[in-house]
Amino acid sequence: MKIELTKLAHARSGDKGDTANVGVIAFKDEIYPILVREVTQEKVKAHFGEMVKGEVERFELPNLKALNFLLHESLGGGGTLSLMTDAQGKTFSTALLRMKIELTEEEAGSLGIR
Amino acid sequence: MKQKVRVASGQGFWGDLLTAPVEQVRGGQIDYLMLDYLAEVTMSIVQKQRQRDPNAGYARDFVALMREILPDCVEKNIKVLSNAGGVNVEGCAEAIKQTAQELGLGGKLKIGVVTGDDILGRLDEFAAKGIEITNMDTGEPLSAIRDKVQSANVYLGAQPLVEALGKGAQIIVGGRLTDTGLTLAPLMHEFGWTFDDWDRIAAGTIAGHIIECGGQCSGGNCQFDWQNIPDLANIGFPIVEAEASGEFVITKHENTGGIVSVQSVKEQLLYEMGDPQAYITPDVVADFTSINLADDGANRVKVFGIKGNPNTEFYKVSIAYSAGWKAVGTLVYAYPDAYPKAKAADKILRARLEKLGLKFDVILTEFVGVNATHGHLAGEPSPDIPEVQLRFGVRGGSKADVERFTKELAPLILTGPPAVTGFAGGRPKVEEIMAYFPALIPKTLIETKVEIVEA
Numbered sequence: 128m129k130i131e132l133t134k135l136a137h138a139r140s141g142d143k144g145d146t147a148n149v150g151v152i153a154f155k156d157e158i159y160p161i162l163v164r165e166v167t168q169e170k171v172k173a174h175f176g177e178m179v180k181g182e183v184e185r186f187e188l189p190n191l192k193a194l195n196f197l198l199h200e201s202l203g204g205g206g207t208l209s210l211m212t213d214a215q216g217k218t219f220s221t222a223l224l225r226m227k228i229e230l231t232e233e234e235a236g237s238l239g240i241r
Numbered sequence: 242m243k244q245k246v247r248v249a250s251g252q253g254f255w256g257d258l259l260t261a262p263v264e265q266v267r268g269g270q271i272d273y274l275m276l277d278y279l280a281e282v283t284m285s286i287v288q289k290q291r292q293r294d295p296n297a298g299y300a301r302d303f304v305a306l307m308r309e310i311l312p313d314c315v316e317k318n319i320k321v322l323s324n325a326g327g328v329n330v331e332g333c334a335e336a337i338k339q340t341a342q343e344l345g346l347g348g349k350l351k352i353g354v355v356t357g358d359d360i361l362g363r364l365d366e367f368a369a370k371g372i373e374i375t376n377m378d379t380g381e382p383l384s385a386i387r388d389k390v391q392s393a394n395v396y397l398g399a400q401p402l403v404e405a406l407g408k409g410a411q412i413i414v415g416g417r418l419t420d421t422g423l424t425l426a427p428l429m430h431e432f433g434w435t436f437d438d439w440d441r442i443a444a445g446t447i448a449g450h451i452i453e454c455g456g457q458c459s460g461g462n463c464q465f466d467w468q469n470i471p472d473l474a475n476i477g478f479p480i481v482e483a484e485a486s487g488e489f490v491i492t493k494h495e496n497t498g499g500i501v502s503v504q505s506v507k508e509q510l511l512y513e514m515g516d517p518q519a520y521i522t523p524d525v526v527a528d529f530t531s532i533n534l535a536d537d538g539a540n541r542v543k544v545f546g547i548k549g550n551p552n553t554e555f556y557k558v559s560i561a562y563s564a565g566w567k568a569v570g571t572l573v574y575a576y577p578d579a580y581p582k583a584k585a586a587d588k589i590l591r592a593r594l595e596k597l598g599l600k601f602d603v604i605l606t607e608f609v610g611v612n613a614t615h616g617h618l619a620g621e622p623s624p625d626i627p628e629v630q631l632r633f634g635v636r637g638g639s640k641a642d643v644e645r646f647t648k649e650l651a652p653l654i655l656t657g658p659p660a661v662t663g664f665a666g667g668r669p670k671v672e673e674i675m676a677y678f679p680a681l682i683p684k685t686l687i688e689t690k691v692e693i694v695e696a
Contacts, residue, residue, distance in 0.1 A: 137464040137504065138508075138511075139462070139508040139511055139512050141512045141513035143513060143515065144378065144679070148511075148512075148513060148514050148515065150508070150510075150511020150512070152507050152511070175618075177616070177617065178616045178617070186514075186516055186517050188511075188517050189530070190531065191510065191529075191532065191534070193507060195511055195514050195515075195517055197515065203603070203605065204603075204676075205677075206282060206675070206676065207282055207567075207672070207676070208564060208636070208676050210603060210605040210634030210635070211613075212607055212613040212614065212632060213614050217462075218614040218615065220464065221464075221614075221615070222614065222615045222616070222618050225618050
């Protein structure tokens with residue numbers, strides 16, 4: 128079954144120049160392996176489409192049950208150069224949480240998702 | 242040696258809650274107050290202020306704050322560390338000295354003045370010596386933008402702050418100090434941590450990262466269960482309660498709002514994160530994958546197990562340079578057909594700008610209420626959407642062209658699609674763009690200076 132990532136994780140995003148970062152944090156420890164499997168660099172890049180012009184990088188933080196993504200060339204130049212409402216990438220976190228995630232019936236059952 | 246040292250965050254950026262540092266000083270016991278005033282963009286702003294007025298160039302809010310809390314700080318022996326000095330650290334220190342004297346605190350406190358971060362006046366000297374400064378992201382040489390440079394500052398770490406504390410400074414002001422150093426330095430000073438004790442230096446640095454954005458780790462901007470975060474109106478700013486081992490607890494004063502939880506701390510840990518195994522500061526390369534968090538009771542999160550690696554031989558330099566002009570204006574279109582009307586207005590405006598022959602590097606249209614934050618991910622809006630804000634921005638090298646654009650928005654009210662409003666603010670403001678040129682420079686070239694001024 129497919130569910131929105133927002134059911135499994137919370138997130139925070141920020142900026143470094145023209146790169147937005149999104150930290151995605153599993154609600155529960157047992158969700159983390161699902162994030163590692165499903166929220167891949169390629170899928171995140173495809174999810175954002177034209178919103179991210181450069182590469183997507185992913186880093187794993189198993190200690191925090193979290194993933195960190197760098198979305199390069201996504202802020203219209205970044206800093207004061209950008210004309211975007213969200214030049215600091217503050218809302219990229221919730222934009223990523225819209226992503227649809229594939230869960231097995233077993234996973235959904237054990238997480239109480241129906 | 243103190244068993245525990247409490248470092249409180251009072252300001253996450255210049256413009257943050259003015260009451261927060263006052264409440265940190267009066268709401269319970271703390272040993273240190275750290276205040277971060279400088280975002281990247283701030284350095285170029287204060288540089289311009291100083292060009293107009295040689296006495297300006299620092300965060301005047303900090304002086305007003307000191308007027309309010311200096312008596313408390315002296316009475317309770319709370320030490321204050323801040324990068325409020327901007328590009329006029331001496332001027333800021335002088336203003337604090339005068340304030341202390343006016344409050345009758347003359348002779349009762351020492352001000353530590355940390356300088357050496359401002360290298361604007363040394364760029365040509367470096368060039369003459371053949372020291373190349375290149376953009377660490379793009380590889381572009383500094384010479385390409387040299388004539389447009391407005392400010393150039395090295396990010397300094399904890400070292401000069403530890404020196405100032407060692408000399409008995411109670412109030413420390415500097416310019417481009419890293420926000421993490423403002424928290425790390427008190428811990429090094431109190432616990433006698435050496436500069437190569439990488440794990441503890443990393444611990445103090447991560448403690449600094451957690452509290453440097455103020456309320457953003459104690460319930461502010463927190464997505465986890467946000468509806469149930471209590472009393473954000475009275476949010477308590479975070480406090481690090483550290484031990485000599487390098488373990489620390491993040492907490493806040495009793496009887497304050499907000500929340501300090503494992504989730505709120507995790508969100509802040511990931512804020513503006515790059516490679517988590519290499520969080521580079523002048524002091525250390527900290528490893529965020531070594532961090533352990535544990536619930537330690539109500540509004541207490543224990544942080545432990547942190548590992549660090551040796552620091553690098555470079556300082557990061559932030560160079561701001563003038564990169565053209567921009568202006569952004571908005572109009573609001575109402576139901577019915579709010580979105581189609583806004584889109585029609587966008588088309589008309591673009592046609593008029595083209596007819597005028599104006600040249601821009603970038604034109605950006607956003608429809609607030611439809612796609613300004615989530616772009617295409619938001620999907621098509623409801624046909625019944627009550628209103629849409631047209632947000633139209635231009636950027637380019639010609640100030641005249643950008644200025645001419647600002648006169649084309651208001652005419653749309655009488656000469657474009659109907660049911661339009663939201664123009665009360667007048668013409669959009671033309672702003673000069675400050676772009677950033679990040680670079681690395683060998684530490685050996687930079688001389689930091691620590692002076693003590695008696696108030």
